[in-house]
Amino acid sequence: MTLNAWWQCGLYLAALLCLVKPLGAYMARVYERQPCGLDRLLGPCERWCYRLAGIDPDRESSWRHYAVCVIAVNFVGLLVVYFLQRAQAWLPFNPQTLPAVSPDSAFNTAASFASNTNWQGYGGETTMSYLTQMLGLGVQNFLSAATGMAVLVALVRGIARRSAETIGNFWVDLTRSTLYILLPLSLVLAIALVSQGVVQSFAPYQTVHLLEPTSDADGNTITEQTLPLGPAASQIAIKQLGTNGGGFFNANSAHPYENPTPISNFLELLSILLIPAALCYTFGAMVGARRQGWAVLAAMLAIFVPLLVICQTAEQAGNPRIAALGVDDVAGSEHSGGNMEGKEVRFGIANSALWATATTAASNGSVNSTHDSYTPLGGLVPMSLMQLGEVVFGGVGSGLYGMLVFAIIAVFIAGLMVGRTPEYLGKKIEAYEIKMAALVVLIPCAVVLVGTAIAVLGPGLTYTTADSPDLKQNVANPGPHGFSEVLYAFSSAGNNNGSAFAGLSANAPFYNVALGVTMLISRYWLIVPTLAIAGSLARKKATPVGLGTLPTHSPLFVVLLVGVVLLVGALTFVPALALGPIVEHLQMVAP
């Protein structure tokens, strides 16, 4: 790591940690329906929403009803996105007259945006009309993020409440997440991004003459270029804040109209981890023990920081085989050195590796560089962060509820070792909670491994398209790197991240369907057991804390929690990783 990289990462983490407490405390007040400062402005709007929808905001529901509401909202959202894509050719705000999206790709995208994965099998500027972007994808960006936050809040209430039958009102949690948290933050960020040059326009794409003609692969001279436009800044703001990550343009945040300057890059980076990190504080505040929130945040950082250092170091070290050819890859005043393949020169290695780590730690999935071009170890970091279950920050809400489920498992094993029935924050962890927690941990592992296994047996290796019967390769690189590409795709979909390794031609029927199903399973099969845990914990009495109670805010517990997360992830994926990035790395460094 260069000194510059240390500074960039340090500045980033410092800014992030400074914002955790104010935003976390604000969100706690929002969810506890206490005055939060924006009530006079947004209160009437909130009440109007409830009246319009006929919702009694004071009526709370059981976990089952809560779960039904979650699924219903998301299912309707999925249908809307699907049909918008299928019908966009006949709908307004389509200046480029883009045709309807194919059924398999439309399903994949609908599932992807409903489940907060935001995996993109399509290229934004060549596929989606402005209306589809705004009304379909933009709305889902808010809804899927608010859903994750609502489920988290329900779980936190389950932990905080005693002998209660209800865990809150989903509609209220959804409305307040959107209105009081996501909308104001997005507004601020969108304006800041526009100031940096991110486009926000309904105008059709512009065609401009190149100052200097160039030629394409076939040697034809090119004198014109089409510049895509659209209402991008508003969408990018929520894409970053809501851990969505689905880019307006195909190149995502590497595109100069999405992410033009170092300042826009910093703001977008900060937005990736902002809400997931601050929610830790919200959790602590809502359970009445702020130390518990800090402990969880510490556990996340304890995994994040070392992996960030590994990624930075690996990228800066570059490829020894290239160095052996006499290429100067040591950072100097002239160039950054290291592995610059697939990275934007305006971001360099430090900000690319930082983004890659943050976007996969959180289940954001937006990219500002091509992960496929990373060194084997550099690419291993984003992949393993996803395979840990997206609990290191993770998705807004979903990351923390995933981490709390890991805490329940850690407490179960550790609690036994102190000779008591384990309890977390006073709630006894019994067979029912363990059953549900096991499901939460098991399902992403299962879909990733099984999906990858099916793909590499053949269906995911080659495909044909309607217009040509020729067999095309899905996997751009043979050997272990090709395996990594497939494993990465399923890790990303199976943990609702949505980032792409690239190098894999995923807009093919097999991947559209397989990844779409994977995303839906891993999102909703996790939400339902999580809410079941919330309901079960809410019903329990709380055991008072005593000397015999295992403290869950101590450094020792943080170590244990980190150990459990790493061990579960490692034990599940080490054999697969050994055949992908690990062997690739060993081959690269072997003499």
Next chain:
Amino acid sequence: MAAAQKARPLFDPPIVRQAIVDAFKKLNPLHQIRNPVMFTVLIGSAFATLLWAQALIGEGEAPAGFIFGVAAWLWFTVLFANFAEAMAEGRGKAQAAALRATRQNVAAKKLREMPAEEGRPDFGSLQAHRKAESVSASDLRLGDIVLVEAGDQIPADGDVVRGVASVDESAITGESAPVIRESGGDRSSVTGGTRVLSDWLIVRVAANPGETFLDRMISLVEGAKRRKTPNEIALDILLAAMTIVFLLACATLLPFSIYSVEAAGQGTPIALTALLALLVCLIPTTIGGLLSAIGIAGMDRMIQANVIATSGRAVEAAGDVDVLLLDKTGTITLGNRQAVEFIPVDGVPVEALADAAQLSSLADETPEGRSVVVLAKERYGLRGRNVHDMHATFIPFSAQTRVSGVNLDGRQVRKGAADAIEQFVKERGGQFPAALREQVHAIAKRGGTPLVVAENALPLGAIHLKDIVKGGIQERFAELRQMGIKTVMITGDNPLTAAAIAAEAGVDDFLAEATPEAKLKMIREYQAGGRLVAMTGDGTNDSPALAQADVAVAMNSGTQAAKEAGNMVDLDSNPTKLIEIVAIGKQLLMTRGALTTFSIANDVSKYFAIIPAVFVGTYPVLGMLNVMRLATPASAILSAVIFNALIIVLLIPLALRGIRYRPVSADRLLRDNLLVYGLGGLIVPFVGIKVIDLILVALGIA
């Protein structure tokens, strides 16, 4: 009982022999399916055996010798786990059998009906009149009435319905002093296997054969009937989930490996035998194989402590207890109060008070009365007088007057509680001095019980009776506090006295002037606050509180109702036992947690052994992961499997004995256990697998 208290050697040869036989019997899949981890190993072993058969006919995927080695050690893994369970069962059963041996099948004198007359029934004549018969004890049913006479063994657990007798219970408690059993009250319960020494009893049988406490306990130990406890179920679910994860990780490795072989253009896809070996090494066989043994051993330790638990759930709950309700008398203080001081009122010489106190107590056979006589003799040299020579009339204690004493030559000497003596004095026209009242208060405040002595209308002074707090009890309570357990003293004393004793003994709280209702209310309040409450009790009026408490230990000397209401019976009737019971419960949970951690931590080394071994043919660079430098791929896989099987056997003593519990804070316990079983579990297998590999190489197997 003496035999049960003696520590049994860990590997008692007869038990080991039986356990080896049982280990094979337990291969029955119907038995194994109760344990998902070991069931997976069983299926794996059978599959490996088929692969070996396939290799024998020349179609094998790997050399037959290698497949045989793996298959054999997979079978050993199952057998070792079965052996552990059988050992625990065997020890538990032996323990129970030792208890059961006390109830030989004796003849019982069964009465067809309750004799009409109150006196001692004559069995011979009843039998002649066909109103009674001699039956075998095993034929007795609930509700049958039996006569037990001097020298007879009591044929079954029951309640005394008529008669008083001294009973030798040493067979159960190891206590040689006989105890009195009589109808009514809290001493009406008798236990089968004890012997009537004098007089006679008519006993109503309280349980059908096979349903006694002992039988229930034995069923908790025996594998087939054993029901899993709540925590065991939760752990089982976690282990099953881990098994599924590893099953997926191993099963998907086959397609991954097929792809890799094609991509690399060399090597062969992973052999099924190697996959089975990897699977069995990864799934938590150590804890899965020892889980039931740990549970049974916990019950077994209860029997060794002479406590009969009627449910496994109760043993587990004992570890969770955070409030202990302890009866003051017998637990915190020695049973009896003793006189320690005479405090005369102004103008009365202390000798006169001592003399009057001694006189009033001469005929008082209670321990308190005797202690007054002893104090008078030791402190003031007053010798005991021969009561018969004095022509005195003794006034026994009565509930109406609440005083006792003596009438002698016109002197009416009385002693009793302050208010009772005040009434006595005022009836005779005397005054009760304010100074004396203060003295009485002062004594009560110091935790003593004040008795006032008066002669006719003149109060002489007070006797300070003191509760003697048991030696070492304060340290015990400090330990309990360290464990996070709150102690509450239950006493019938007034709050002032109770507070002083509570302070001296170092309990956290007390319930004074306790009534059964107050006890029940207190338990409910604690439970409403989320706490788990343990208590001991013996009387029938304790039953509601016992039924409410989470861990309720009934004294064996207590009534049948109390025993039914509780979930444990302490054969020694020792109220301090509760502390031991809590430790046994904690030990049980800790052993499970530690071995789970150990088992999971082990997996890291197994990856380092097996992953390079199976893929080095396809990707030679993966040989760099062979950090243990194991000789060959085959020896690496075999070493891992052998280690995985042997560790079960090596940990059997730990599972049976349990992890030592020390009363330190939870944080400290966690740190220590994580270091030993977490870090240890990470490192030990690296060493173990390497050593086994070296041995295999030395033997020329690899």
